[in-house]
Amino acid sequence: MWLFLGILAAAAAIIILLLGFRRTDRLRKRYFIISGCLFAVSVILILIYTFIIVPLHGICMELDNNPPEEVALAQESIEVTGKVNHASSLIVNGEKVTIKDNGEFSANIPVEKGKNTIVFTASNYVTDKEYSYTVKRKNPDIPLTLKYDKNIEVLTYTIKGTTEPDAKVTLIQDGAKLDEATADQDGHFSFTVDTTDEGNYQYDIVSAKENFTTITKNVSIKRTLTNIPLELSYDEEITVPSYQLKGVTEAGAMVTITDKDGKVIDKVKTGKDGNFSFKLNTFKEGTYTYTVSSSLRGYNTSTEEITLDRTWTVVKLDVDYESSIQTKTTTIKGTTQAGASVTIHKGDSKVCTTKAGKNGKFSMKVDTAKEGTYDFTVEAKLKGYNAHSEDISIERTMSAAEKRANAKTISFAQLEKNPDKYDGEYVKYTGEILQISEGYFMTGIRLAVTQTSYGWYSADDVIWVEYVGTTDFVEEDVVTVYGEITGTYSYTSIAGWEITIPAMEADTIE
Incomplete structure (x- = not known):
């Protein structure tokens, strides 16, 4: 407003000044005075606006x-x-x-x-x-959040975190890059670090991605040692001369076993499963004391003491045989402790000896050529065990073919003189059937067994043959019979005479 009034005053002054030129001298002077006053007012208003109003009401x-x-x-x-x-x-x-x-x-x-x-x-x-x-x-700072424990007791440890998805995350230790990972779609990442040795571990984790400002965070972890796990599996009371002690510890650990005097008996390094075993000599009866220790870098050594009480037992023996045979030799076999000595006795005589294999099995042949009963004693012996014996009995019989091959032919004169002497003797006779009769599954034959010089069989040398079953043979047939002498047989002749003749029970007629 002040600027407007100043301008208006200046304009009025100019108009009045121009009008003054058109008036008489006396009036012109008044116009000039009025015009000058208006110019002065205009200047004053402009100065007020410039130096007072504008500073007071600036931009x-x-x-x-x-x-x-x-x-x-x-x-x-x-x-x-x-x-x-x-x-x-x-x-x-x-x-x-x-x-x-x-x-x-x-x-x-x-x-x-x-x-x-x-x-x-x-x-x-x-x-x-x-x-x-x-x-x-500039790029915004990339987000980076870490999750870890400041104090740990493990050989390896996993540091986890989150950042921008697909960001490159680097694990640095002492200025050297240890590992690198790419965050997944949710921004998750992890690093597994070796913390075997006790002490402090310092890491720098750097996260970087295009259009973000790289960020670095420090991780400080303190590792303390714990005892290495050690678990033993054993029996406090044992009965074997060689015992296997088993156990489990960390994979790659060195396991040492010492006796009661501290002498190292054996040492072994465990595999991936951490299992181990020691084979101990426990031959003698008594108490055995051992100390087992397991050691591995990154763990405190673990030690455990064990005691085994060893007593003797009878050696295992299981005999396998056939109690009834028809062979000239038979096999006696069985199972005992591995490496045991097995002996077969007949009375006070040693028949044969063998040694059981790794599987504890044994096998021996004995002579059973003669028919009859064989009584044997099988004995197993092994160091660190009490001996074990088992009595066995084998009944040897002959097969029909073998009997026939070994059948005797006793002269009729000897047989007739004393039939009871040959009772049970297996014999063979060839002769002519003088009389044959069949009953209910039973056949009786009067057989002439002595052949004369003329080729026919004497009716005076006759034996009685009984055969279970029937046959197609008839009177006057010449047959061979096999069987056992059974004594005598008596019958009444047609003439009424009591006749007694040698008798046999046949098992084969041919």
């Missing part, structure tokens, strides 16, 4: 939101809105921005990588006002 600018100090590298511009008062123009970073009637403005400002200074210059007819601030265009 004022406000932004709608606090301008960002940092933006992502991917963001190429920022949008700034605000309001400016007492300004007729606004220039932002050299570009003119439209000011609305109510003073509001909006500007889309390009930003370069790094620091950017945004300069706002507001102007009016009297003055200019400049406002500026700095915005930094």
Whole structure:
């Protein structure tokens, strides 16, 4: 308003001045005085506006939101809105921005990588006002969260964490890269580190991804040693001369066993399953004391003492044989302790000896050529065991073919003189059937057994033959019979005489 009044006063002064030139000298002077006064008022008003009003009511600018100090590298511009008062123009970073009637403005400002200074210059007819601030265009920090225990007791440990999906995560120790991983779609990753030795472990974990600022975090883990696990499997009371002690510990551990005097008996390194075993000499009866220790880098050594009480037992013996045979030799076999000595006795005589194999089995042949009963004693002996014996009895009988092959032919004169002498003797006779009769599955034959010089058989030398079963032979047939002498047979002749003849029971007629 002050500027408007000043301008209005100046215009009036000019008009009055021009009118004064058209008046008389006396009036002209008055016009000039009035015009000069108006010019003076105009100057005073303009000076008041310039030096009093404008400083008191200068250009004022406000932004709608606090301008960002940092933006992502991917963001190429920022949008700034605000309001400016007492300004007729606004220039932002050299570009003119439209000011609305109510003073509001909006500007889309390009930003370069790094620091950017945004300069706002507001102007009016009297003055200019400049406002500026700095915005930094860079990658945002990549998120990185770690999960781990500060104190551990294990040989290997897994450090877990989360970051941006697909980010490259690097594990560093003392400046050297130990491992690298790529975060999954959920941002998860993990590293397994070797923490065998006791002490402090320091790691740096670096996460990096395009359009993010790489971040590094430190991990500090303290490792303390624990006792190595050791579990033994054994029997406190044993009965064997050689005992196997078993156990389990960590894979790759060195296991040592010592006796009661501290002397090392054996040592072994465990495999992937951690199992181990020791074969101990427990031949003598008594008490055995051992100390077993397991050691492995990354663990405290574990030690366990055990005691075994050894007593003698009878050696195992299981005999397998046939109690009834028809062969000239028979095999006696069985099972005993591996390496045991097995002997077969007949009375006080040693028949044969063998040694059981690794599976404890044995086998021996004995002579059973003669028919009859064979009584044997099988005995097993082994160091560290009491001997074990078993009595067996084998009944030897002859087969029909063998009997026939060994059948005797006793002269009729000898047989008739004393039939009872030959009772049970297996014999063979060839002769002519004088009489044959058949009953219910039974056949009786009067057989002439002595052949004369003329080729016929004497009816005076006759034996009685009984045969279980029937036959197709008839009287006057010449047959061969096999069987056992059974004594005598008596019958009454047609003439009424009591006749007694030698008798046999046949098993074969041919």
